[in-house]
Structures are given as structure tokens and as C-alpha cells.
Amino acid sequence: MPLINRNLSKREILRQFEEGEISITEAFELLGEKEDLSIKNPNEEDKSLERIMEQLERMVGLENIKKLVSELKAFIEIQQERQRRNLKTESVVMHMVFKGNPGTGKTTVARIFGKLFRELGLLEEGHLKEVERADLVGKYIGHTAKKTREVVEEALGGILFIDEAYALARGGEQDFGKEAIDTLVKAMEDEKDNLIIILAGYPREMEYFLQANPGLKSRFPIQVEFEDYSLEELIKIAKLMAQEREYSLSSSAKAKLYQQLAEARRDVGTEKGNARTVRNLIERGIRKQALRLVEQKKVTKEDLITLTREDLV
Amino acid sequence: MMVSVLIVGQPNVGKTSFAINFANYLGVKKLKLLVRQPAGFMATKTYQLEEAYEELVAVEPHKTTEVQSIQLKLPIGKQDKKIRLIDSCGLVDEIHSKQKIRTAMAQTLNQLFQSQIILHMIDLSQFDFFSQLKKIDQELYNLFHQQPGYKILANKLDLDHQKNNLTKLESLIEQKLIIAISALYQQGFTEVKTFLLKNV
Numbered sequence: 001m002p003l004i005n006r007n008l009s010k011r012e013i014l015r016q017f018e019e020g021e022i023s024i025t026e027a028f029e030l031l032g033e034k035e036d037l038s039i040k041n042p043n044e045e046d047k048s049l050e051r052i053m054e055q056l057e058r059m060v061g062l063e064n065i066k067k068l069v070s071e072l073k074a075f076i077e078i079q080q081e082r083q084r085r086n087l088k089t090e091s092v093v094m095h096m097v098f099k100g101n102p103g104t105g106k107t108t109v110a111r112i113f114g115k116l117f118r119e120l121g122l123l124e125e126g127h128l129k130e131v132e133r134a135d136l137v138g139k140y141i142g143h144t145a146k147k148t149r150e151v152v153e154e155a156l157g158g159i160l161f162i163d164e165a166y167a168l169a170r171g172g173e174q175d176f177g178k179e180a181i182d183t184l185v186k187a188m189e190d191e192k193d194n195l196i197i198i199l200a201g202y203p204r205e206m207e208y209f210l211q212a213n214p215g216l217k218s219r220f221p222i223q224v225e226f227e228d229y230s231l232e233e234l235i236k237i238a239k240l241m242a243q244e245r246e247y248s249l250s251s252s253a254k255a256k257l258y259q260q261l262a263e264a265r266r267d268v269g270t271e272k273g274n275a276r277t278v279r280n281l282i283e284r285g286i287r288k289q290a291l292r293l294v295e296q297k298k299v300t301k302e303d304l305i306t307l308t309r310e311d312l313v
Numbered sequence: 314m315m316v317s318v319l320i321v322g323q324p325n326v327g328k329t330s331f332a333i334n335f336a337n338y339l340g341v342k343k344l345k346l347l348v349r350q351p352a353g354f355m356a357t358k359t360y361q362l363e364e365a366y367e368e369l370v371a372v373e374p375h376k377t378t379e380v381q382s383i384q385l386k387l388p389i390g391k392q393d394k395k396i397r398l399i400d401s402c403g404l405v406d407e408i409h410s411k412q413k414i415r416t417a418m419a420q421t422l423n424q425l426f427q428s429q430i431i432l433h434m435i436d437l438s439q440f441d442f443f444s445q446l447k448k449i450d451q452e453l454y455n456l457f458h459q460q461p462g463y464k465i466l467a468n469k470l471d472l473d474h475q476k477n478n479l480t481k482l483e484s485l486i487e488q489k490l491i492i493a494i495s496a497l498y499q500q501g502f503t504e505v506k507t508f509l510l511k512n513v
Binding site (some may be wrong): 014015017018020023027045 | 315345359377386395402405406407408409410412415418419422423425426448449452456
């Protein structure tokens with residue numbers, strides 16, 4: 001019988017159990033050592049709040065958003081404390097507009113917001129329901145309201161994230177997009193306490209969309225700008241992405257990446273060369289590296305980890 | 314902050330049945346369940362109570378293969394206290410042959426260490442075959458019995474006619490940790506509620 005490794009992480013223990021490599025008794029034994037078995041007391045929820053804040057802190061750049069989050073967190077906590085002491089409270093309206101190019105972290109941040117608001121007791125579930133125009137707008141009169149209400153129902157307790165939201169105003173006065181907006185506005189009022197809506201999209205289009213629908217602007221009091229990442233930040237992101245997958249970038253690979261990103265920016269503008277482009281490049285690199293290594297006679301651990309210049313094409 | 318209450322036990326001891334009937338007992342009409350969808354994300358699904366019972370409770374074991382949670386409100390004075398009641402996949406001793414069930418059990422294990430309150434459910438009607446606790450129950454008991462948020466729910470009291478098995482159970486483990494219930498007939502629910510109120 002193989003020796004049980006006592007230094008496994010909790011996730012690894014659960015994985016081994018899932019794979020059928022260890023029995024539940026062994027899993028209990030190992031987990032028991034890890035956790036000192038105290039059933040967590042509610043105070044530990046603060047820790048999961050801390051973990052969420054750390055997750056945000058780890059994201060590259062986004063300084064304005066990190067600042068906003070600590071403001072929002074403080075505001076919510078103080079309002080709750082005031083409520084406990086029976087003082088007048090401001091109603092907490094957290095609907096937001098996220099303006100930014102693709103790949104600037106809008107969805108990732110929305111997901112973190114969901115968890116954060118759940119821990120702060122603002123949302124019951126904190127899940128993220130991601131939709132776009134086609135999920136809300138129907139084909140005939142009355143269809144749209146029904147579709148939109150269904151989507152809202154699924155988002156209750158969490159965040160409804162509407163990507164490319166400006167597309168709702170695409171077709172002019174006759175378009176059913178208007179009906180979707182009206183239904184959303186109604187839902188925001190009916191479900192005040194249990195739904196947060198985030199409208200996301202390109203900065204310019206979103207600005208125009210809000211101008212054209214003045215009622216919306218006041219209902220979405222929080223406007224968040226997602227700036228494009230600088231090339232240096234993108235390289236940092238690339239390093240993190242590689243690290244998460246247990247790869248690392250050689251310095252020539254980094255130089256190559258820099259060059260590729262700079263080219264992408266020059267050709268299509270910043271709308272393209274963002275974090276998503278980086279992820280695609282890294283993932284393609286990983287596949288290229290595999291192709292390169294199977295040809296090789298002898299493969300060291302170092303080789304398995306390293307992405308080199310030639311992998312990034 | 315919301316307190317998590319996890320229901321654990323062997324398959325088919327009545328965990329889901331308890332969750333639904335307890336929600337009913339607390340006056341919930343519609344159940345909003347947070348269910349992990351096949352695609353991997355979590356989504357809420359609304360059930361009427363009977364519908365939930367029909368769809369989620371089964372005679373065969375291992376019906377619940379995803380951790381599901383229900384939001385409940387416990388009346389404390391003027392304010393309600395919210396709890397998250399978590400129903401889980403049954404745990405078995407042996408290494409289960411199906412990957413899906415193993416994954417679900419791993420989720421349950423993970424929950425065990427994250428919940429403030431653990432309701433460990435044991436089926437009284439199966440008890441007479443074994444003069445001892447089943448291995449898995451014994452292990453759960455050993456791990457958690459010294460924690461304040463731990464209780465054993467001895468379920469299916471309605472099937473234990475002479476209360477023989479309850480007496481036997483009480484001889485094996487600390488009596489004050491046991492609440493005898495019938496998930497089906499909502500017996501013993503007042504005590505469960507009292508216990509929860511004390512611990513949230």
C-alpha cells in the first residue's frame with residue numbers, strides 16, 4: 001500500500017477522493033489533520049471576505065476599481081451598522097455601468113462583486129447571470145417582456161450582467177430593445193433588495209446609450225471605467241496566467257509577446273490587444289510547446305515548464 | 314452574515330425530505346434552490362413545495378448528486394435570521410464506482426468543513442440490522458461530536474414502532490446530541506428549530 005502523503009492540500013485530497021484513489025475514511029483522516037476540525041464560527045466569514053478582497057488585489061492594474069470597492073464596502077458596512085443602531089440609512093443602490101474595451105476585466109470584476117456583495121449580505125446568492133441582447137429581446141410584441149422577466153428571475157439574488165448593453169437601443173423607436181429596457185427598469189424597482197444589474201460595453205457606445213436614455217443614468221449611479229492595460233501590465237498578466245497553469249515565460253518569449261501585443265494594438269487599436277488576447281496567445285503557446293516537445297528526444301522538467309520564443313507565433 | 318447549516322448522512326436516510334419539509338414547517342411556500350447546472354455554473358430554480366418533493370426526493374438512494382441550498386428565515390424576536398440550509402449527497406464507506414457520485418461526495422466533504430452547523434442524519438429504521446453505528450456514521454460522529462454546532466437527527470421515528478432503535482442509539486452515543494424526528498410527519502421539528510435558534 002502506498003504511503004499516504006500527509007502534506008497534501010485540501011483540494012488535492014478532495015481530488016484524490018473524487019478520482020477514487022482514496023477512501024472516505026482516508027479522506028477524513030487527511031482533512032481532519034488539515035482543518036483542526038473546528039466547525040467554523042460565523043466570524044470566519046470575515047476571512048472569506050478577506051479572500052475576495054485579495055482576489056481583487058491580485059488583479060493587475062484596475063487601481064480605480066480597487067479604490068471604488070473599498071469605498072463601496074465601507075459604505076455598505078456603515079449603513080448596516082447604522083441600521084443596527086436604528087439610525088436613518090441611505091438606501092444602497094448598487095446598479096452599475098461598466099465601460100471598457102473587451103478584455104479589460106469587466107466580467108472578472110463583476111464576478112468578484114457578486115461574491116463580495118453576498119459576503120456583505122447585500123445579495124443572497126451572489127451568482128453572475130451573463131446575458132446579451134439576444135437573451136432579452138424577443139421576436140414579437142409581448143415576447144420580449146416575457147423573455148426579460150425570465151432572465152431576471154434567474155438572476156435574482158445575484159448580479160444580472162448585460163454585455164454589450166448599448167445594443168438594446170440599436171433599432172430605434174420601433175425596436176423591442178426598448179421593451180427590454182422598460183421591463184428591466186420595472187424589475188429593478190420590484191426587486192430592489194435582491195438584484196443588481198450591471199450594464200457593460202464599449203466606452204463610447206455606452207456613453208451614447210446613456211445619453212439617449214436619460215432615465216437610465218440616474219438609476220445606475222455607479223459608473224466604472226475600465227482602462228486599457230498598458231503593454232507592461234499585459235506582460236504582467238501573461239506571467240500570472242502562465243504561472244496559474246504552472247508554466248513560465250522565458251525572457252525571449254516575453255520580448256516576443258511584447259512585440260506581438262504592440263503590433264496588435266497598432267493594427268486594430270486597443271480594442272483588440274487586451275487581456276483576452278494575452279490569454280489566447282498563452283493558450284496557443286502551450287499547445288505549440290507540446291508539439292515542439294513531442295519531437296524532442298529528451299525532455300527535462302525545465303522544458304515542460306518553459307514557454308520559449310518559438311512557441312509564441 | 315448568513316449561517317450555513319449542512320445536512321449530512323448516508324444515502325437515503327431522508328436528507329432532502331427533511332430539508333423540504335422543514336422549509337414547509339417554517340412557512341415557506343416556494344422553494345428557491347441554488348442548484349449547480351450541468352454546465353457547471355450555479356443558478357437558482359424556483360419550485361412549489363410539492364413539485365420539489367416529487368422531483369428531488371426518491372425511493373432509490375443517491376438521488377441528490379449536487380449540493381443544493383435553501384434560504385430560510387428563522388424568527389428571532391422582531392428580526393428574522395437568515396440561514397442557508399444545505400442538502401448534500403449521501404456519504405458511503407466504500408469507494409463509489411461512479412465518478413459523478415464521487416464528485417458529489419467530494420463536494421459534501423468540502424461543505425463539511427465550511428459549515429457552522431452540521432445536522433448528521435441517521436435512519437432509525439435501518440438500525441436494527443447493525444448493533445453498531447455504520448462506519449461512516451461513526452467517523453462523522455468522532456470528527457464532529459465535540460463541536461457546539463453538531464446534532465444527530467435520528468430520522469424515521471415513525472417507522473421505529475417500539476422506539477427500540479432509538480433506545481439503542483442512545484446507548485451508543487451521547488444522548489443529548491440526539492434529536493429524534495420524522496422528516497415525513499414533521500415530528501421533532503420544534504426541537505430542531507430551537508437548536509438552530511440557539512446556534513445562529
